[in-house]
Amino acid sequence: xxxxxYIATSLDGYIAxxxxxxxxxxxxxxxxxxxxxxxxAFMDSVDVIVMGRNTFDKVLSFGGWHYSKPVYVLTSxxxxxxxxxxxxxxxxxxxxxxxMDELNSMGFSHIYVDGxxxxxxxxxxxLIDRFIITRIPKMLYEGIPLxxxxxxxxxxxxxxxxxxxxxxxxxxxxxx
Ligand SMILES: NC(=O)c1ccc[n+]([C@@H]2O[C@H](COP(=O)([O-])OP(=O)(O)OC[C@H]3O[C@@H](n4cnc5c(N)ncnc54)[C@H](OP(=O)(O)O)[C@@H]3O)[C@@H](O)[C@H]2O)c1
Numbered sequence: 587x588x589x590x591x592y593i594a595t596s597l598d599g600y601i602a603x604x605x606x607x608x609x610x611x612x613x614x615x616x617x618x619x620x621x622x623x624x625x626x627a628f629m630d631s632v633d634v635i636v637m638g639r640n641t642f643d644k645v646l647s648f649g650g651w652h653y654s655k656p657v658y659v660l661t662s663x664x665x666x667x668x669x670x671x672x673x674x675x676x677x678x679x680x681x682x683x684x685x686m687d688e689l690n691s692m693g694f695s696h697i698y699v700d701g702x703x704x705x706x707x708x709x710x711x712x713l714i715d716r717f718i719i720t721r722i723p724k725m726l727y728e729g730i731p732l733x734x735x736x737x738x739x740x741x742x743x744x745x746x747x748x749x750x751x752x753x754x755x756x757x758x759x760x761x762x
Contacts, residue, residue, distance in 0.1 A: 587690045589636075589697040590716040591705055592628045593732060597721055600729030601702050606644055610724055616752050623720055623756060624748075629654065634694040636660060636678065636685060638701025660685065660704055682711040702730045709733070709761075716760055717742070723753035 602608050639661035658678040665677040699708045742759040
């Protein structure tokens with residue numbers, strides 16, 4: 587069973603503004619014709635998505651549904667789903683290890699882990715095999731960090747670094 591992260595951060599390491607807004611990601615100047623920054627290839631490589639409740643609420647607020655893989659929402663609360671999502675979205679809870687085991691027993695083999703708190707919990711449990719982090723040329727100065735700044739040093743192997751014409755820099759790395 588594998589787990590990967592595919593996420594965008596500001597240059598100073600935030601995944602969202604403090605209030606959860608990701609408006610800064612949707613800048614038309616960032617669009618490159620025919621370029622999806624490896625998203626489709628990444629989505630093809632996973633067979634299930636685990637996302638934190640806050641990320642799910644944000645995704646729902648945009649309307650529409652763009653995920654082709656089943657989504658398991660990590661939450662300790664009830665999940666009130668519209669009928670259209672009842673066969674696509676499921677509730678899950680428990681520790682990252684329990685979640686991994688549960689999904690493994692359902693036959694899944696590669697998880698896309700999404701959401702700040704959720705990624706930090708999976709990382710702390712040493713369950714993430716690969717991080718694909720796209721650095722956006724934008725400083726936010728404050729917000730929701732991808733990684734908890736109070737945690738100790740952490741070493742990674744850089745597998746590749748890709749630069750895009752719009753200034754995005756994408757690092758693929760593996761925890762040592
Ligand atoms: N820049 C990007 O590419 C990117 C990508 C993804 C998300 N985002 C943004 O990041 C923000 C959300 O991140 P976030 O750090 O707030 O958190 P998150 O990981 O999306 O959600 C955290 C919530 O998930 C639930 N949860 C987490 N672990 C759990 C567990 N083991 N068992 C049960 N429930 C668990 C808890 O909610 P309950 O209270 O329901 O239990 C927790 O408060 C959103 O604004 C989103 O738009 C940005």
